[in-house]
Amino acid sequence: MRMHAEADREHDTATPAAPAPPVRKFRAEDAGYRWDAVPLKAYKPAGTHFQDITRQTLFGEAEELSSELRYFEVGPGGHSTLERHEHVHAVLILQGRGRVMVGEAVHAIEPFDLVHVPPQTWHQFRADADAPLGFLCLVACDRDRPHRPDADEAEALRRSPHVGDFVRL
Amino acid sequence: MRMHAEADREHDTATPAAPAPPVRKFRAEDAGYRWDAVPLKAYKPAGTHFQDITRQTLFGEAEELSSELRYFEVGPGGHSTLERHEHVHAVLILQGRGRVMVGEAVHAIEPFDLVHVPPQTWHQFRADADAPLGFLCLVACDRDRPHRPDADEAEALRRSPHVGDFVRL
Numbered sequence: 001m002r003m004h005a006e007a008d009r010e011h012d013t014a015t016p017a018a019p020a021p022p023v024r025k026f027r028a029e030d031a032g033y034r035w036d037a038v039p040l041k042a043y044k045p046a047g048t049h050f051q052d053i054t055r056q057t058l059f060g061e062a063e064e065l066s067s068e069l070r071y072f073e074v075g076p077g078g079h080s081t082l083e084r085h086e087h088v089h090a091v092l093i094l095q096g097r098g099r100v101m102v103g104e105a106v107h108a109i110e111p112f113d114l115v116h117v118p119p120q121t122w123h124q125f126r127a128d129a130d131a132p133l134g135f136l137c138l139v140a141c142d143r144d145r146p147h148r149p150d151a152d153e154a155e156a157l158r159r160s161p162h163v164g165d166f167v168r169l
Numbered sequence: 170m171r172m173h174a175e176a177d178r179e180h181d182t183a184t185p186a187a188p189a190p191p192v193r194k195f196r197a198e199d200a201g202y203r204w205d206a207v208p209l210k211a212y213k214p215a216g217t218h219f220q221d222i223t224r225q226t227l228f229g230e231a232e233e234l235s236s237e238l239r240y241f242e243v244g245p246g247g248h249s250t251l252e253r254h255e256h257v258h259a260v261l262i263l264q265g266r267g268r269v270m271v272g273e274a275v276h277a278i279e280p281f282d283l284v285h286v287p288p289q290t291w292h293q294f295r296a297d298a299d300a301p302l303g304f305l306c307l308v309a310c311d312r313d314r315p316h317r318p319d320a321d322e323a324e325a326l327r328r329s330p331h332v333g334d335f336v337r338l
Contacts, residue, residue, distance in 0.1 A: 026283070
């Protein structure tokens with residue numbers, strides 16, 4: 001399996017050379033959750049079938065970790081890309097409410113709930129209409145590229161009695 | 170450097186064979202934060218110079234991750250063991266207030282603040298007197314054992330103008 005750093009496919013600038021300072025303070029702004037010395041980034045390049053998401057990398061290779069802890073914030077009614085990949089996601093909801101599709105089921109999610117996405121499992125997060133959905137997502141630094149549904153897979157997802165009404169393709 | 174799984178030195182039972190279910194719900198109980206299907210564990214064996222802490226492993230090897238995400242809850246006025254080690258800690262505060270010593274400085278911490286403990290850096294968490302301090306802590310699954318201060322190191326820490334009043338040995 002060919003592995004790619006996330007920087008290869010997302011709007012990263014150069015990886016910061018310095019590790020994080022010992023303490024970075026949190027603040028809740030009108031525009032969303034922010035931390036000292038944590039840059040706000042685009043979720044993915046435009047055109048990858050998501051809506052209204054920001055990304056902030058809280059910890060990663062700069063701190064000598066083999067995993068990255070990212071914070072994603074999905075605007076009201078927004079959603080992440082529907083995709084699957086070999087690497088797993090370990091998620092903890094920080095704010096808001098929404099739903100997540102993992103495989104053939106949709107689950108309601110709210111603060112501090114845990115979500116585990118196993119390898120090669122279709123998944124998509126969606127914020128409720130009235131509030132943003134913010135969550136931590138832990139992944140391996142060295143991971144494979146996500147795969148989006150091809151035409152046949154998209155058709156099968158749309159026809160699913162369990163997730164057909166939920167998916168945004 | 171010889172590495173040891175945490176199970177080798179803490180009160181773990183056997184590692185669960187099954188990965189986490191897709192969604193595990195959170196609940197705030199009087200006794201502290203809890204999650205479905207997450208066992209509550211002792212922080213460390215008795216006698217390792219800590220006070221009033223519980224530990225819950227939210228994600229780890231069972232979910233095919235190379236890192237573990239743990240949740241620690243320190244009771245009001247309680248503290249973690251003062252120690253250092255080669256592996257780093259990446260911490261996000263979830264509830265309460267307290268202070269953390271990282272090297273030669275003490276910092277106030279509150280919800281969603283980030284704390285990074287670099288390799289071989291003395292550190293200790295303490296909850297304020299009036300509330301528990303709960304935090305996520307990300308570590309590598311494969312990591313070295315912590316080192317507590319020997320007599321000379323303890324004396325040097327007690328004499329420090331920066332952290333001498335803070336440390337609990």
